[in-house]
Amino acid sequence: MKPTLETIEATILHSGLRNYKFKNSHVHPQPPVEANKGAIFAWRNKPKMTLGQGVVITSLEALVQSPNEYTHWTPNVYCYGTYTDKIHHITQGHTESNLKQINAFTIDIDIASETEPFNSNDLLLESLTLGLMPTMILKTTRGYQMFFILSEPAYVTSHSNFRVVAVAKKISQSLRQYFAQDFPVDMTCNHFGITRIPRSDNVEFFDSTYQYPFDKWLSWSLKQADELDQSKVFPDNHKQSLRQVDEPWFSLLLNQTDIHGAKGCYGRNNAIFTLALACYASGISQSRCLETLTHFNLRLHTPISANELRKTIRSAYSGTYQAASRTFIIPLLQQWVSSDLTAKDLFGKQIWVKTQQPRTSRKNSFLSEWKTDLTAFLLHHTSAESPYLQTTQSRISDVLGIPARSLAKLLKLMQAAGEITLRTRRGRNGGLTIAHRNVLASAFIQAKQAQAKDFFYRVIAIIADMPVRSARRNKPSGFRYVTSREYLHSHPYSGTPGAG
Template sequence: MAIFSYATKQDTLAKIIETIMHEGLLTYHPKYSDAPLDLQYRAKQLDKLHKKGAVFAVRNKSHFENGVKGYIITSNETLIKQANLISHFTPNVYRRYYYADDKRQTIKGFEEENLQQINAFVVDIDTKEYSLNDIQLACIDESIGEPTLILESERGYQVYFAMKTPIFISNKNQFRSLKVAKRIAENLKRSLASVEADMYCNDFGFFRMPNNRNVKWFNEYAIYDPATLIAWSQRKDADRGRQLYVVPQKTNSPSLLNTDWFHQLLQTTDVRGEKGQIGRNNYLFTLALVCYQDARDQSYTFDLLDQFNSRLRTPLPVKDLNTIVESAYSGRYHGPKKEYVEQLIELYAPHHKDIKVSFGHTAWYKHKKARKDRERSHLEEWEADITEWITAKKQVSEPFIWRTQKELCNEIGIANSSLNKLLKQSKKLLKTTSGKGRNAKTGWTTVDLYIAYIIWLKKDLGARFAFGIRALVEEQIDLMEHVAGYEVLLEKLRKLHFEQIINEQLTMSESLTGTG
């Protein structure tokens, strides 16, 4: 079902543009406005309070060829009027803007250093293999939270995260604010890797223009203040072992990068990768793992391997190199295997095969036995079984599977004591009870399925969401047990902008526990 009816599309379009643009443009066209004179006068007085700039627009994607053929827009009024005639625009405002030819057809000025303010971060998903629901769940589970806007293109989607207040760009401290904004943009794209966000899309360039045909999702309340985005981006950087302005501290243990064997591996220029041999990808991946185990910053590793790669007789494309470094720093690996490094030395540095390969400490990890070989299954495996069972039986319009605890135990094959222990620590499962006595029913769901259910409700009811769904969700949450997954649910509801319900639940929880 559409987010808004046809009769309200133009009003919604105006609201979208106002939500994104803030006070970066004039309210009305300075010469040819259709607004009443009294509104124009009042708007001019308010416009004087904020510095104004312009955005760039093109009518067709083909106009990006051989210079950018487009035009300059300086008012919200014009942008709203022209929205359905524009294919792409710059949602972020530039301070200087001009035409490069006498016919006023080719536009200039959209360099990053010329940005006046950043109004929105946009992530491009260049595939339709994922549904809107998949994208929204990825935003909530893995990124900053619910997107402000999702637009559909011919080949995919563009996801907007609009700002509550803009990030203003200046040349102070070598464009520090721009560097911070670019790191936020990078982390947003990385956080949506599960839905194949395009890492190489321009951070602050041209994006799809919202119009009456391509808007698939809009929530004017899903906006983010700069401090929240910066704090989130810093946490993402910390998870990946990097900082924006601080050089990482050296570890106390000897650096692996100073070992003879690593030095010899860096001298190789002819990695062949023939059948039965370790090729370029695995070679570079091993070097990246060495850097990762050595606690080196990811950007340092990329620069080091980029230099090494450029010296190879047949270097890898930069895009492939970036993917290799990303994989090495994904957290799925502890470091390179000693025998693998020894094999590389033997293959590509045979004159130095007597070099002792040492990591300074052992890096061997036990593998857990197969489930069938263990007397008791781990709780996380029972959790996976229950999650799979609920997912298979759940309907879109009903978030819970109604079974007594005994019935669930019988269907899954889990002991009641194990289920109780699992519920206390599971961050995925949710349990609710409806009714009392013999009429009581027990409902089971997962955090992700419940959030997907709320997203479905919001899409289905559209503008009526605020009047109906919040009360329903509040009632359902009141009946949920405060198991471990409950806290995770509250955090995801916060990302869905349910602050009022969350605050009420936290207040209730504090009063019950005597804290606060």
């Protein structure tokens, strides 16, 4: 059953608003006995949003009483909301310093061109690879917006010195960087700002079972940082004796003249703000920074106004930020200087770390390398039409050269992680029925497009949290394919979508 807009909005907001209006309630004529909660903001169209002409909403009743009236909103809750004018047109309060609770991480993806189209199914598949599914996907005029809803909101408090905002930003940035590898993600939009609002005409996907706690997102983000391994090779800015203005990237960016503004990419304002932060972190006075960046701005082919330049520098010197982040420096320089630049080219002295020997020079292999071999083997010999492979453990061991005990351990670990489905049969005609989650996800997408939604939910319940990328190859000797229909017939599923 398709959820109502009220259910969707209540799921996202996590009781951040009152249930009923304090005045003029159509449900509770008497003022409800509810404690003051937070506020969100909504706008009826994009031009009004640009002008700041919005509405402050403090109850779920006020939000849902006019379905499809608004086009944009703030899915995260603020401490308060107010107006700057007497006729209540211009809203005030949707700033980061006023955040009360963080409910969602959002990703804005724009369709860059018609030559590389994609749809919500592609985003779901990439999420299966990620291992964390979006709660909602909205269709926008130029692409999609993905919402990853927290199972419980992250509350912003002065007791923790507002650290949760900084941590949540890093998680959000890691999430954007992950999807930016394959999709045109807007990396410049505010992490906890304005997004599209769910309406009856734009909800492409919604499943309330896909909500994860903040701790799980934090663990995933830390793992992503470890995989990048930049922190182990290059120390943080505050650990370096080298000032940011003395690092190679600063002069490279300062000497560029062809930097302009464009939606979805780092433009002039980002470049000037980054340079100003570097000056601030390096102890350079604000007046000297203004003089330096004024010359830089005048050299640009399309400079910004003098007022905007001063405003950007004041923001950099406000004390809210400590230094220019390498998370932004690297893509900024890769976009406007050279796409071949690496962290080694842009920053100061590196710290050498020990690296493992190449596999060809070692007698033994690591379990992760055998995992790669087994994954490639399964993707090579199965397809969406026949995702299940019947074989034996000894045959896999012979083909891939993995010792029997190591293979048994590997299969157990991959099954526990949900990377494969595995069924063993004892006896003379026994063996394994095995399928990789990549191939199962491909079968799920084809089933969704070609058959009824009932079959789609049955398959996704089996393959939840599994990625996809596969192609049929020649079947090796001693193996028999099992179709997804045969497997589902022998393993009937009953339950709710997303369960398990």
